[in-house]
Amino acid sequence: xxxxxxxxxxxxxxxxxxxxxxxxxxxxxxxxxxxxxxxxxxxxxxxxxxxxxxxxxxxxxxxxxxxxxxxxxxxxxxxxxxxxxxxxxxxxxxxxxxxxxxxxxxxxxxxxxxxxxxxxxxxxxxxxxxxxxxxxxxxxxxxxxxxxxxxxxxxxxxxxxxxxxxxxxxxxxxxx
Amino acid sequence: xxxxxxxxxxxxxxxxxxxxxxxxxxxxxxxxxxxxxxxxxxxxxxxxxxxxxxxxxxxxxxxxxxxxxxxxxxxxxxxxxxxxxxxxxxxxxxxxxxxxxxxxxxxxxxxxxxxxxxxxxxxxxxxxxxxxxxxxxxxxxxxxxxxxxxxxxxxxxxxxxxxxxxxxxxxxxxxxxxxxxxxxxxxxxxxxxxxxxxxxxxxx
Numbered sequence: 001x002x003x004x005x006x007x008x009x010x011x012x013x014x015x016x017x018x019x020x021x022x023x024x025x026x027x028x029x030x031x032x033x034x035x036x037x038x039x040x041x042x043x044x045x046x047x048x049x050x051x052x053x054x055x056x057x058x059x060x061x062x063x064x065x066x067x068x069x070x071x072x073x074x075x076x077x078x079x080x081x082x083x084x085x086x087x088x089x090x091x092x093x094x095x096x097x098x099x100x101x102x103x104x105x106x107x108x109x110x111x112x113x114x115x116x117x118x119x120x121x122x123x124x125x126x127x128x129x130x131x132x133x134x135x136x137x138x139x140x141x142x143x144x145x146x147x148x149x150x151x152x153x154x155x156x157x158x159x160x161x162x163x164x165x166x167x168x169x170x171x172x173x174x175x176x
Numbered sequence: 177x178x179x180x181x182x183x184x185x186x187x188x189x190x191x192x193x194x195x196x197x198x199x200x201x202x203x204x205x206x207x208x209x210x211x212x213x214x215x216x217x218x219x220x221x222x223x224x225x226x227x228x229x230x231x232x233x234x235x236x237x238x239x240x241x242x243x244x245x246x247x248x249x250x251x252x253x254x255x256x257x258x259x260x261x262x263x264x265x266x267x268x269x270x271x272x273x274x275x276x277x278x279x280x281x282x283x284x285x286x287x288x289x290x291x292x293x294x295x296x297x298x299x300x301x302x303x304x305x306x307x308x309x310x311x312x313x314x315x316x317x318x319x320x321x322x323x324x325x326x327x328x329x330x331x332x333x334x335x336x337x338x339x340x341x342x343x344x345x346x347x348x349x350x351x352x353x354x355x356x357x358x359x360x361x362x363x364x365x366x367x368x369x370x371x372x373x374x375x376x377x378x379x380x
Binding site: 071091094 | 213233235236238239240243244245246247248249250251252255270272273275276280281303322365366368369372375376377378379
């Protein structure tokens with residue numbers, strides 16, 4: 001058994017999701033998230049599929065939660081930028097603990113100005129609608145932050161958002 | 177396709193009916209604790225007016241998400257039939273969800289679209305459906321082969337019975353008039369969610 005510290009970030013995420021019975025993976029594809037997406041597709045524990053928009057994915061997770069199935073939404077920063085209304089009008093007021101994981105673009109070497117600007121809206125939006133959010137920068141903290149935050153989300157019936165920093169994932173690198 | 181043989185193929189041929197009347201006709205046919213997701217606005221107001229059921233969920237602001245929420249419930253509870261009740265303006269916002277549902281081949285899911293060609297709740301501005309967009313044709317194009325316009329009230333009841341009896345996903349288009357809804361949904365989201373979860377047997 002490998003120590004968690006020597007595992008890749010996405011292997012740790014898979015383990016924690018399994019521990020908490022988070023089976024439904026809805027996502028809008030992203031290159032940095034690819035190892036996690038591939039791992040959930042390959043493992044029959046999970047039901048994983050792409051949606052056409054992040055809002056749609058959040059709606060699916062909300063219905064699934066009310067029906068007794070836990071899930072998480074995987075997306076990139078620009079996708080999070082489309083979610084303010086549905087978090088504020090569905091997840092928060094209906095007290096649905098939607099879990100969200102964002103691969104962070106727009107910082108630490110971003111090459112696309114559109115990504116850089118939309119990224120600036122993410123944490124202010126999360127804070128404005130009082131959604132618990134953590135930025136994951138270190139492999140040795142992933143397990144603790146995810147485990148505790150998923151417990152808290154379910155116990156307090158509140159959404160939670162995990163931002164995967166390029167410090168953790170390597171990010172998307174500019175090819176000159 | 178045999179199931180549409182007795183039903184008009186186009187939006188123009190379908191009878192213009194009344195939303196509350198159709199909703200009542202649908203609700204009385206629900207005998208197996210089917211879940212119903214009411215989309216934003218008058219669609220869910222008339223669902224509320226048609227009689228409280230613990231298996232009803234009423235949306236408040238996330239316009240366009242009735243079908244995704246219904247898909248989530250259907251995934252979580254594959255033994256239960258799930259119905260999304262949605263307006264034409266709302267589904268136009270989230271047409272991609274029809275493709276997702278078709279791709280999932282979600283057999284316990286039925287979508288009912290109430291189409292009056294307008295954004296009625298905001299003052300009756302014309303929607304794209306009034307200018308030629310045909311939701312049933314769009315749904316078929318997305319891969320939802322079992323999609324049809326209800327010819328009239330009797331045709332609607334037949335389609336609902338068929339959808340509850342045989343594997344979906346189904347989409348039933350309904351032309352409706354501009355009547356106001358019969359009541360207004362109580363806007364208490366925590367209570368709506370809690371009752372819905374109890375109605376689905378997730379909470380005791």
